[in-house]
Amino acid sequence: MNAMAGQIEGTPVAKDSFVTALPGGLCHLDLAVDGMHCAGCMRKIEKAVSALPGVTLARVNLTEKRLAVEWAENAQITPTGIVDTLRGVGFAAHPFDPGVNTSGDGEDKQLIKAMAVAGFAAMNIMLLSVSVWSGNVTDIASETRDLFHWISALIALPAVAYAGRPFFDSAVKALRARSLNMDVPISLAVLLALFASVLQTMRSAEHAYFDSAVMLLFFLLVGRTLDQVMRRRTRNAAETLLALKGEAADRVDADGTVRTVPLSALGPGDRVHVAQGMRFPADGAIDAGEVLVDQSLVTGETDPVRLTEGDPVYAGALAVEGAATATVTAAGSGTLLDEINRLMERALENRSRYLRLADRAAKAYAPAVHILAALAFVGWLAIGAPWHQALMIAVAVLIITCPCALGLAVPAAQVVASGALFKAGxxxxxxxxxxxxxxxxxxxxxxxxxxxxxNSHLQNANDIPTDILARARRLAGASRHPLARALAGDVAPIAGAVETPGEGVAATVDGIEVRLGSPAFCGDDSVQSGEGSVICYREGSNPAIHFRFGQTLxxxxxxxxxxxxxxxxxxxxxxxxxxxxxxxxxxxxxxxxxxxxxxxxxxxxxxxxxxxxxxxxxxxxxxxxxxxxxxxxxxxxxxxxxxxxxxxxxxxxxxxxxxxxxxxxxxxxxRASTVMRENIAISFAYNIIAVPIAVFGFVTPLIAAIAMSASSIVVTLNSLRAKTRGTN
Amino acid sequence: MDVLLILVPAALFLGGLGLAAFIWALKSGQYDDLDGAAWRAIMDDEDDDQDDAVSRVRNQ
CATH class of the missing domain: 3.40.50.1000 (HAD superfamily/HAD-like)
Known part of the structure; x- marks a missing residue:
């Protein structure tokens, strides 16, 4: 976390590109805040930021570890000021651009609303259906039953038209692409059930399937909403963490001013400034300055490389020594990047051929169910049943086989497993x-x-006397060099130290000059090249001490x-x-x-x-x-x-x-995969029992409702087992 | 059975009220920060604290 705070300290420039203007002369800024856990943190942060003159709103979102700040346009407030204020109360923060996330948010709410409507409709229709079921075995008047069915239709039709859209849209999309997914049988079952039920009601028949159709939608929407909400939660957490990495670029504008902008705002032709200790934000070519870069993130090579004017440089390269200005080039124009993009495209093509378990199941399942329902319809007609009775039996087959449990089988296990994984990091x-x-x-x-x-870590800490190490650390705290920062950790820097960029840092303590930096800076020539990264520390005229840095496992x-x-x-x-x-x-x-x-x-x-x-x-x-x-x-x-x-x-x-x-x-x-397969097996087993009952015409709406709920609940409960226990 | 003419619309109306309330809550962001809301409920208001202290002192 200290490294993070250090990074923020190093960029005291106007971060105004993260600020959005609101109507009414207000400015809005979102920040990702690290280390927020409880009411105390929340209150400390809100109080500190609200105390800034001109701030009209400071509200923490603890779930997403974010802070929203709004202030009047004419107030003397800068994002840097807010970040400093937060650091003052002990929290590292970084402005960020939540723009990419909002579309997913809307989809979430759409699903939840659809679920609420389906739930409302299902409850009310069930209320009416229970009356009809108990009336059918006692003495309900057929007029009353018809009235109840008509009211059910009145609730069900608009509710399905609204709440069924996620399924209908996806089914239409699949059919257009000439394929089948789980949503095709779902949509067909729901629509046919409604259609047949309206016909039955017009004939004032005993049974209608309004309840089954709406309940089916409700169960499936519950599964889908859970899945979506879990995905958004993990995505938000990842975004917050990325923002906290402080990935922003210092863009040099035409008039020479430097401003910090989100990476998404960088385009080809922009010039960026990269100071010592920072990473290059984009691919480009160096146009001024000479810099020693650590390209380990790019090539995996740990030895730093010296780059000068005209050399290509890639995003993620760390400026170990020196600073440079680079011009951003369009993606794909660099040789390495070109190759990587080409390889990526080809690799992704291969992967999209992987067929998900649920889709594989749907591919086999959907045609089987539809053929079965059609056969039941034709079969009953052939043995002389009236067409409406044959239709009702076909609908019963569709409803009873409707992949309610199958639709929940994979997402339910996935939600449980990804929730457990999120907790595990x-x-x-x-x-x-x-x-x-x-x-x-x-x-x-x-x-x-x-x-x-x-990052590099000190390798030979055990060979260095602890008192010297402690003093060297304090001196290192005064430097911005990445190796010095790695050495310093979180100790307080020595006062009055003077840094010579690219060489080292020096100070005078109790009349003795202490130096920390390159071997030459400390007057030491015993270091051979090829020994990895070494910095030297020298007190007065004592022999220099070598600090070796390298990769730590x-x-x-x-x-x-x-x-x-x-x-x-x-x-x-x-x-x-x-x-x-x-x-x-x-x-x-x-x-x-x-x-x-x-x-x-x-x-x-x-x-x-x-x-x-x-x-x-x-x-x-x-x-x-x-x-x-x-x-x-x-x-x-x-x-x-x-x-x-x-x-x-x-x-x-x-x-x-x-x-x-x-x-x-x-x-x-x-484990999750085992559970998914079990779930699919459970729903198939249920179908093997239920289908003959439906085909032979014994299913009533009551039986359909019980069977559907029971299989869905069993599958959901089984999914809870997808959590692994006892992993460290 | 005439009572149904009142009871069924009444049931639908009350259910609809619940649905409308839920959708309103969703739209106004009541579900955006569940963890934070849980803590906010037990958070004391700073100003009230001071008032309490003052009144306690006065009462003594």
Missing amino acids: LVVNAGDMLERLSEVDTVVFDKTGTLTLP RSDALETVAALKARGLSVEVLSGDRDAPVRTVAEALGVDHWRSGAKPAEKIARLKAHADAGRKVLMVGDGLNDAPSLAAAHASLSPISAVHVSQAAADGLILGERLWPVVTAVDTAR
Whole structure:
């Protein structure tokens, strides 16, 4: 979290691009706030921000960890001021642009409204139906029954017209594409049931199916709403976390002013300034300055590279030393990016061929049900039943077989499993991730940033006397160099230190000059090149002390790899880095299969070789160079520190610094997949019992209602088992 | 059975009232921050605190 606060400190520029103007001379800003847990935090934040003169609204959303602020246009308030205020009360915050999220929000509310209407209609119609059912076995007058049926029709028809739209739309879409999905039999059953019921009512018959039709919709809408709400929750959480990473760009406008804008506001031709310690926000070419960049997020290579004017640079490259201005180029014009885009497209094409379990079930199920209903209709006509009786039996077959339980079978298990995963620190990106993940038998890890932590860490802390380490840390706190920041941690910086950019930082303590920086800066020439990143610390004329930095394994990498192996998965490391570091990591983790220096195309080739050998691969990676292989693998996960392209390509995101969620994900996916298959088996078993009863004409609306509710409830209860227990 | 002419519309009206109330609540954002709302219910109002303290002092 301290690194985050540091990042925010480093950008004291007007963040006015995040601010939206409201009617009535008000400004609005959304911020993602970190570390908010309770009423105390909420109140502290709202109080502090409301106290700023001119603020008209400061409201925390604790569920989404966000803060909305509004203020009068003429007030002296800047986003930076608000961020500073929040830091003053102990919270790291970052403005962000929630624009992308609003459309999904509307869809949510539409579904909930449809569910409310269906619920209302179902309850009222059921009220009338119960009277009819009990009347039918006692002494109801046929006029009263007709009246009740007509009132039911009056409620059901508009309710279905409104609440059924999500299903009708999707069914029409599927039919247009000449395919069948679960919504086709659902829509057909509901519409036919309503149509037949109206006919029955006109004939003043004993039975009508208004209740079944509306209840069916209600149950299915409950399942769909749950699914949608869970997905929005995880998506919002991921967005907040991304915003907290502080991914914004310092754009240099034509008049030379620098302003911080959201990444989405950057376009080709824009010039961006990247200070030491920051990452390049977009792909481009350097047009001024000379900078040493760490491209490990891009290529997996850990050794920094020196770039000067005209050199291409990729989003995610970290400026280790020096600063530069770059001109953003259009995506796809760079050679590396070009190749990555091409590979990505091809990989995604392959993946879209994967057919979801529910769709596979629907493909077999829908035609079977429709043929069965048609046969029942023709059969009863053939043995001389009147056509309306034959129609009612066909409708009964459709209703009783309507995939109510089948429609809930997959989403119910998915909701439970993704909720459990979210708690365990993993956000599910793709709807069918759990299904694909459950089939995985090989795990391929990228090294840099995936098995190791994304930032460099001090390697030789044990060789350095603690008092010297403590003093060096305080001096490092005064520097903005990434390695110095990594060394400093959260100690208070030394006062009066002077930093020479690109060289080091110096201060005078008790009359002795202390220096921290490059070996040359400390007058030391004993450091050989190729020893990784080294900074020196020197007190007065004492010999300089070397601090070695390098990639540190994630704290639970060893356990994770062991746990994956224990589950019968084969583990492999596939890295773009040089031979030696990859070997060290692979040996430390006990991984036998590893490959270094792999280019994006070679990574894909390796995955393809696995696929051809019939293996299903889970790819875990974070870099731009991993993006195509994340898209090509059978399933993929990516840490939250990954570049945008990779996050978008991955099926799930791992939150936090630990790697263990990979194991939890595999466990949960396997379990969820078992539960899904059980659910589908339960609904098929139910159909095998119910269909003959319907075909032979014994189903009344009462039986249909009981059978439908019972199977749906059994499936929902079974889905609760998709939660895994006892995973660390 | 004439009573049905009153009871059925009454039932529908009351049910409809509930539905309208729910949709209103949804639209006005009552369900946007369930966790926050739970905490807000037990949050003291700062100004009230001070008033209480003052009145307590006065009463002594």
